[in-house]
Amino acid sequence: MTFSLTVLGSNSALPTSERYPTAQILNVSERFFLIDCGEGVQMQLRKCRINFSKINHIYISHLHGDHCFGLIGLISTLSLLGRRGVLHIYAHEELEKIMAPQLEFFCADLSYSIQYHHLNFENKEIIYDDKRVIVESFPLSHRVPTCGFLFREKPKEPNVRKEAIFKYGLSIREIVAIKNRQPFFDEKGRQVPFDELVIEPPRPRSYAFCSDTKYFRRIIPHIEGVNVLYHEATFMHELKALAKSSGHTTAHQAAKIARDAQVGKLLMGHFSNRYKDLKPLLAEAQAVFRKSELVQDGTVYEIE
Amino acid sequence: MTFSLTVLGSNSALPTSERYPTAQILNVSERFFLIDCGEGVQMQLRKCRINFSKINHIYISHLHGDHCFGLIGLISTLSLLGRRGVLHIYAHEELEKIMAPQLEFFCADLSYSIQYHHLNFENKEIIYDDKRVIVESFPLSHRVPTCGFLFREKPKEPNVRKEAIFKYGLSIREIVAIKNRQPFFDEKGRQVPFDELVIEPPRPRSYAFCSDTKYFRRIIPHIEGVNVLYHEATFMHELKALAKSSGHTTAHQAAKIARDAQVGKLLMGHFSNRYKDLKPLLAEAQAVFRKSELVQDGTVYEIE
Numbered sequence: 001m002t003f004s005l006t007v008l009g010s011n012s013a014l015p016t017s018e019r020y021p022t023a024q025i026l027n028v029s030e031r032f033f034l035i036d037c038g039e040g041v042q043m044q045l046r047k048c049r050i051n052f053s054k055i056n057h058i059y060i061s062h063l064h065g066d067h068c069f070g071l072i073g074l075i076s077t078l079s080l081l082g083r084r085g086v087l088h089i090y091a092h093e094e095l096e097k098i099m100a101p102q103l104e105f106f107c108a109d110l111s112y113s114i115q116y117h118h119l120n121f122e123n124k125e126i127i128y129d130d131k132r133v134i135v136e137s138f139p140l141s142h143r144v145p146t147c148g149f150l151f152r153e154k155p156k157e158p159n160v161r162k163e164a165i166f167k168y169g170l171s172i173r174e175i176v177a178i179k180n181r182q183p184f185f186d187e188k189g190r191q192v193p194f195d196e197l198v199i200e201p202p203r204p205r206s207y208a209f210c211s212d213t214k215y216f217r218r219i220i221p222h223i224e225g226v227n228v229l230y231h232e233a234t235f236m237h238e239l240k241a242l243a244k245s246s247g248h249t250t251a252h253q254a255a256k257i258a259r260d261a262q263v264g265k266l267l268m269g270h271f272s273n274r275y276k277d278l279k280p281l282l283a284e285a286q287a288v289f290r291k292s293e294l295v296q297d298g299t300v301y302e303i304e
Numbered sequence: 305m306t307f308s309l310t311v312l313g314s315n316s317a318l319p320t321s322e323r324y325p326t327a328q329i330l331n332v333s334e335r336f337f338l339i340d341c342g343e344g345v346q347m348q349l350r351k352c353r354i355n356f357s358k359i360n361h362i363y364i365s366h367l368h369g370d371h372c373f374g375l376i377g378l379i380s381t382l383s384l385l386g387r388r389g390v391l392h393i394y395a396h397e398e399l400e401k402i403m404a405p406q407l408e409f410f411c412a413d414l415s416y417s418i419q420y421h422h423l424n425f426e427n428k429e430i431i432y433d434d435k436r437v438i439v440e441s442f443p444l445s446h447r448v449p450t451c452g453f454l455f456r457e458k459p460k461e462p463n464v465r466k467e468a469i470f471k472y473g474l475s476i477r478e479i480v481a482i483k484n485r486q487p488f489f490d491e492k493g494r495q496v497p498f499d500e501l502v503i504e505p506p507r508p509r510s511y512a513f514c515s516d517t518k519y520f521r522r523i524i525p526h527i528e529g530v531n532v533l534y535h536e537a538t539f540m541h542e543l544k545a546l547a548k549s550s551g552h553t554t555a556h557q558a559a560k561i562a563r564d565a566q567v568g569k570l571l572m573g574h575f576s577n578r579y580k581d582l583k584p585l586l587a588e589a590q591a592v593f594r595k596s597e598l599v600q601d602g603t604v605y606e607i608e
Contacts, residue, residue, distance in 0.1 A: 017350040046321040
């Protein structure tokens, strides 16, 4: 089952020719979740050959332009492509007010409807839930209300072993009960060990997105043990005062969060334009947490 | 003296990975005029290594999203870069109303001011004039009010030949008079031929931008004899009915305009996404007007 992240844009507010403003696509079993929507998203989606029609949910972490200026172009293009299904946008409630006059003027004949969902910036909240995936938002700490997002696969049922079905002559009802992890007793009344009965499914995978935020340890319980954490790393640690005052994180701090939350891997982005060479940011993070990486626009990261 | 066009975006409403929505930069003696501002302009400017601070004038042909969705990102970035000088935006008066709430929300602390100039969609009008260049707008015919733009270098003064200064012992006052093309008489009272006195400057160059528009012959007097004409060519001529109903032009029609206006060269853009191969559009145009070209994003066209 697919669980992969495509980075569409990874720079801070000032884009470069190689790094667009923040946007990512998370593909969970062919559900394409768009996380933030910086300017140029639709061109980046084209470059990455992502089917526009598969995007039904857009999560906007906060209302700074580098995280949402690509919305109007994408919305307009989806209509030109004849979209019919509802587009769900999760954001601060102000977004709806800001978009309304633009939509009225530029997209008066939109081919589909938009449903806005207002994020909760105080507490963790489940914002999407289907049979395969749960999406939760949780508060970050930036200059304006900002949410992080956590995407978790749902646990799958175990597969009952063919040899167990044969050996114990299991009925359909017994198989369903075993899949639901109910104890099974053989004809002598002994409980059969569970691993003799089933093949366990792969462990559910998870991905957390944290940008923009200052160093904010209160996120740790929310992201604990995720397979992959994307965390902003705007500055080197020597600029930690600037990071704090501007509501951003240093590479060192991002790695500390990753280490203390015991995540599988840290992906860093949202780099300040002052750094022409990003290797020092990587080194700074890896000194704290070895499995740190700098993301690249256009790269697909498999979450394993 | 520089007179060159950089194409930043050249597609119609649906951008591709290789063609962004409409935007161009015309460099006239280091004045950088931005013509239309489709999404992604700021990234394209970076790729083309154009200095953002040199852009003081933006001309928006009409208020369809693919010609102006890049404005808010560019305006925001110019402020992050600390711009001080006034930014002049020439557009339909509605633009100011559409931008106001976005600017208020996203750019409350803009480091510079914006001056809007309302275009005249009824008649040709001079909209900018300095010692080097004149910019005029003129009406096109599209689904919404739309202007074309004409950029003309001003004629330069001739240089008085050194040998003439020596031969006739010209005073400063006489030299100024000759530069102003006043007749000069030698000591015997004979008028000296002008080409014996001066070296003529290069002929002033000109560039016209016509997009979006249906086939509209009334533009011909405005663009007559320009060195380079950019004209939209959205469709092949077999779709001329669609071109007309959607307010666009076919490649054949664009070439007829170029031929009948006796321009030096035709640059075509704004191609419909249905054409994966654009060579047939080029062939169709060249059958009518040999000096037709398809523009490419990121290419610089010297106007000679």
